[in-house]
Amino acid sequence: MGSEAVTYSVEDFVGFVNKTIQKVGTGPEALEAIGANLRRLVMEGGDLTAQGVPAENPGGLTGRWLHKEEGGDFQLSVTYFPPDEPTPVHSHYRWGVECVIHGEERFTVWERQDDADKPGRSHLNVVSDGKMTRGDVRAWYDPPKNVHRQWAQGDKPVCLALLMGGDGAREHIFDLDKGTFEDAVAR
Numbered sequence: 648m649g650s651e652a653v654t655y656s657v658e659d660f661v662g663f664v665n666k667t668i669q670k671v672g673t674g675p676e677a678l679e680a681i682g683a684n685l686r687r688l689v690m691e692g693g694d695l696t697a698q699g700v701p702a703e704n705p706g707g708l709t710g711r712w713l714h715k716e717e718g719g720d721f722q723l724s725v726t727y728f729p730p731d732e733p734t735p736v737h738s739h740y741r742w743g744v745e746c747v748i749h750g751e752e753r754f755t756v757w758e759r760q761d762d763a764d765k766p767g768r769s770h771l772n773v774v775s776d777g778k779m780t781r782g783d784v785r786a787w788y789d790p791p792k793n794v795h796r797q798w799a800q801g802d803k804p805v806c807l808a809l810l811m812g813g814d815g816a817r818e819h820i821f822d823l824d825k826g827t828f829e830d831a832v833a834r
């Protein structure tokens with residue numbers, strides 16, 4: 648990576664996200680515009696993996712917080728997922744957008760369809776599924792399209808610029824085979 652010139656900064660991107668949310672909310676159209684600019688940040692924001700402050704990641708890896716405010720509308724991080732360790736199929740309370748900085752990831756998003764007669768049971772329909780490499784952008788949405796799984800491909804971690812709505816907390820963990828879900832443990 649090294650000393651690339653910054654022509655679009657974290658500050659520029661955070662300003663754009665704030666303006667977009669104020670103007671048009673956090674629906675699919677807003678997240679598409681935000682995703683295009685997240686890509687711009689990855690391409691033009693210099694070495695994001697050396698900016699911000701250290702953050703704990705899954706698998707004992709260290710990522711970075713690029714933007715995080717108590718009670719803020721969103722948070723931006725550099726997040727690593729280790730190889731051979733897919734995340735559980737899980738949901739967050741709010742939307743999210745990610746762009747690959749380096750590595751390769753299979754990323755799947757599902758829409759949940761709860762069984763009103765059977766609490767704890769949910770049928771999941773795939774919304775999007777595919778492999779992503781540097782510069783590729785995908786989103787998940789506010790419920791019910793808030794279920795997803797990150798899965799690093801190959802033998803290296805995948806590194807993402809990850810923008811998450813709210814405090815980024817996980818809501819539920821899903822068992823695809825059994826069609827069940829349970830509350831996520833706070834982490």
Ligand SMILES: [Fe+2]
Pocket residue numbers: 737738739795
């Ligand atoms: Fe997630």
